[in-house]
Amino acid sequence: xxxxxxxxxxxxxxxxxxxxxxxxxxxxxxxxxxxxxxxxxxxxxxxxxxxxxxxxxxxxxxxxxxxxxxxxxxxxxxxxxxxxxxxxxxxxxxxxxxxxxxxxxxxxxxxx
Amino acid sequence: xxxxxxxxxxxxxxxxxxxxxxxxxxxxxxxxxxxxxxxxxxxxxxxxxxxxxxxxxxxxxxxxxxxxxxxxxxxxxxxxxxxxxxxxxxxxxxxxxxxxxxxxxxxxxxxxxx
Numbered sequence: 001x002x003x004x005x006x007x008x009x010x011x012x013x014x015x016x017x018x019x020x021x022x023x024x025x026x027x028x029x030x031x032x033x034x035x036x037x038x039x040x041x042x043x044x045x046x047x048x049x050x051x052x053x054x055x056x057x058x059x060x061x062x063x064x065x066x067x068x069x070x071x072x073x074x075x076x077x078x079x080x081x082x083x084x085x086x087x088x089x090x091x092x093x094x095x096x097x098x099x100x101x102x103x104x105x106x107x108x109x110x111x112x
Numbered sequence: 113x114x115x116x117x118x119x120x121x122x123x124x125x126x127x128x129x130x131x132x133x134x135x136x137x138x139x140x141x142x143x144x145x146x147x148x149x150x151x152x153x154x155x156x157x158x159x160x161x162x163x164x165x166x167x168x169x170x171x172x173x174x175x176x177x178x179x180x181x182x183x184x185x186x187x188x189x190x191x192x193x194x195x196x197x198x199x200x201x202x203x204x205x206x207x208x209x210x211x212x213x214x215x216x217x218x219x220x221x222x223x224x225x226x
Contacts, residue, residue, distance in 0.1 A: 032212060043218060044155075099160060099168070103154055
């Protein structure tokens with residue numbers, strides 16, 4: 001994988017459903033992976049920074065895992081709520097440089 | 113409160129004109145970035161700077177220029193050489209040149225070329 005890729009591109013779930021998205025990134029020279037949430041009419045906000053293979057992070061109902069050897073990260077949302085509706089972005093850093101490369105995002109719509 | 117200020121929020125430009133987007137941060141962050149977003153696409157990196165008086169091209173630097181004369185300021189000039197400048201532009205900063213530091217974003221500037 002040469003670029004940062006996210007899937008699915010968009011997702012509609014019912015309130016209360018749990019869901020997950022995938023971020024694939026170049027595994028060579030891996031340095032760090034970031035997850036951001038971008039709500040409409042607001043600025044992107046950081047959710048997690050992940051640096052070690054096997055990392056698991058959690059913030060409330062949202063959690064993320066990291067596999068640096070195979071180059072993927074999963075973001076999970078348990079019991080989705082309408083306020084979780086947003087675009088979720090992942091970003092990869094390689095080689096220790098501060099070049100932060102974003103994926104295209106997953107747009108989540110939670111239906112009440 | 114600390115943060116990033118981008119101005120203007122909306123900007124209209126005639127073809128052939130250069131335009132400069134302002135980005136100022138009072139977070140004392142070392143690194144600063146400019147991204148562009150087009151409909152249906154993610155954030156694409158234009159330029160980034162890890163320290164004052166130094167900056168690097170991102171993935172889509174053609175037709176853009178930047179300067180980093182002060183730590184708190186990282187203006188982006190969209191030149192007439194940029195073939196499709198209509199887009200949403202986001203400025204961001206991070207504390208140090210370390211991947212452990214997340215980006216803080218401004219509110220964005222929307223540029224429309226008439």
